[in-house]
Amino acid sequence: MSEPFPQVGDLVAVERLDVQALFTALQQRGFRVLGPTVRDGAVVYDELTSPTDLPIGWTDEQEGGVYRLTRRADEGMFCYASGPHSWKQFLHPAVLRLWRARRENGSTQFEAMEEPPRQAFIGVRSCDLHAIAIQDRIFTGGPYVDPFYRSRRERAFIVAVVCTQPGGTCFCVSMETGPRPTFGFDLALTEVLEPGRHYFVARVGTEQGAAVLGDVPHRPARQEEVEADERVVAAAAERMGRTMETAGIKELLYANLEHPRWDQVAQRCLTCGNCTMVCPTCFCFNVEEITDLTGTVVERVRRMDVCFTTEFTYTAGRSLRESARARYRQWLTHKVGTWIDQFGSSGCVGCGRCITWCPVGIDITEEVAAIRATSGEKEGRL
Ligand code: SF4
Ligand code: SF4
Structure with missing residues (x-):
């Protein structure tokens, strides 16, 4: 049968x-x-x-x-x-x-x-x-x-x-x-x-x-x-290799935009963008128009873009995020903070790729934990 x-x-x-x-x-x-x-x-x-x-x-x-x-x-x-x-x-x-x-x-x-x-x-x-x-x-x-x-x-x-x-x-x-x-x-x-x-x-x-x-x-x-x-x-x-405490994470990051941890992580971050390229949710792109040498063919192409380049925010003659500190802070606060306001959920699914493929081993769970442990510390500069 x-x-x-x-x-x-x-x-x-x-x-x-x-x-x-x-x-x-x-x-x-x-x-x-x-x-x-x-x-x-x-x-x-x-x-x-x-x-x-x-x-x-x-x-x-x-x-x-x-x-x-x-x-x-x-x-x-x-x-x-x-x-x-x-x-x-x-x-x-x-x-x-x-x-x-x-x-x-x-x-x-x-x-x-x-x-x-x-x-x-x-x-x-x-x-x-x-x-x-x-x-x-x-x-x-x-x-x-x-x-x-x-x-x-x-x-x-x-x-x-x-x-x-x-x-x-x-x-x-x-x-x-x-x-x-x-x-x-x-x-x-x-x-x-x-x-x-x-x-x-x-x-x-x-x-x-x-x-x-x-x-x-x-x-x-x-x-x-x-x-x-x-x-x-x-x-x-x-058998999870890592944990991340997510309670109030958005508010935690909003309250710590001047935390000295951003400077510490910036000393290690190469701004290579690997973390965004391997992340399954990062979606930013740029749109370019390209012509051939004779000027008879034109195409519009969409290319992945990453928030770790200075060009990403290049506006009116300068980049809005010139330092590694500003770019890493933007990536992390968007991923697990402002993403929630924008799309109704965290932008992180816990796959661990950004940790494994970061050439210097920067760890999103460690950065959040460090800020949580010393929340409220301020370096006193913008
Ligand atoms: S752990 Fe989170 S932030 Fe890192 S690559 Fe995976 S989804 Fe993206
Ligand atoms: S992969 Fe690591 S070094 Fe490269 S931009 Fe991301 S956090 Fe910085």
């Missing part, structure tokens, strides 16, 4: 060898399958052709300014923490042509824009689901909707995974963004590695997810498999 067709909310078991069927089901529906793979000594997101492209048997060690891949004793597929990439590169690309036009015989012809591809993201962590939800609000939640973001977002299929191996710099529990995916996915997988068995407990999040899972061998999860799923999530929540 064949298994009943899965329904939204169902919990089913999928054997490790049947992950190939998931890839096939997505590829047959025309999705470009994107997910984690090992490249250049890190787990990055790229196009995958089969499960063999996944980081099988790899994990990572992360600390402030430190990232290192190491081998596992098993064949875990998703047993690593977030790497330097986030999903924003596929939804809000760092470089995006908005339009291109050519002058011909005295008239201007605009080139037709290609539709973005249908993309399936495999291995989206709960923190990154929250980051995508934040960018959804920014780009589509107000009266001015970004059509470029929306078209990519509407075509995306999301396979979330429970984070089984939080990194040394993770703090999603503090930010209430993980480790279990609770929304925003078509399917969510919990990877279970037991002696002699490697399988997944899959949750169905949408009708589309149910249809895809219908093409993958599965059966209703048994009680011991449901319990294994719970155990994995509870163990991950216990």
Whole structure:
């Protein structure tokens, strides 16, 4: 007898060898399958052709300014923490042509824009689901909707995974963004590695997810498999590398704009912008118009921009934030303070990327804790 067709909310078991069927089901529906793979000594997101492209048997060690891949004793597929990439590169690309036009015989012809591809993201962590939800609000939640973001977002299929191996710099529990995916996915997988068995407990999040899972061998999860799923999530929540106290954080930062800690962190900060580039929620961009040498072709291009450059606030002949102190303070107070006023939530999901990929190991949790511990100290200058 064949298994009943899965329904939204169902919990089913999928054997490790049947992950190939998931890839096939997505590829047959025309999705470009994107997910984690090992490249250049890190787990990055790229196009995958089969499960063999996944980081099988790899994990990572992360600390402030430190990232290192190491081998596992098993064949875990998703047993690593977030790497330097986030999903924003596929939804809000760092470089995006908005339009291109050519002058011909005295008239201007605009080139037709290609539709973005249908993309399936495999291995989206709960923190990154929250980051995508934040960018959804920014780009589509107000009266001015970004059509470029929306078209990519509407075509995306999301396979979330429970984070089984939080990194040394993770703090999603503090930010209430993980480790279990609770929304925003078509399917969510919990990877279970037991002696002699490697399988997944899959949750169905949408009708589309149910249809895809219908093409993958599965059966209703048994009680011991449901319990294994719970155990994995509870163990991950216990292994956060960092914590951040968020109570009153906005008010804390507003009250400490002249705290001497900003000078101390500025002595270390290289203003390289790595923290903004790896952050899954940072979204700033600039728009440029470029002509070719003959002056007959012009295009408008959107490029990622970061608040750590002096050009970012260059206005009327000078930068408004000339010092590293001013730029770091702007980034941190926006991320976890003014973001709340602007968009209704923190801009930080606790993924830890900005800590790991900061070349000097500046740690957002440490900076907030230091200001909290000595709140009210003032250096007495603007
Ligand atoms: S601020 Fe840092 S920890 Fe928070 S979401 Fe951005 S990269 Fe992740
Ligand atoms: S905090 Fe670190 S990553 Fe961010 S700009 Fe400063 S040195 Fe670069």
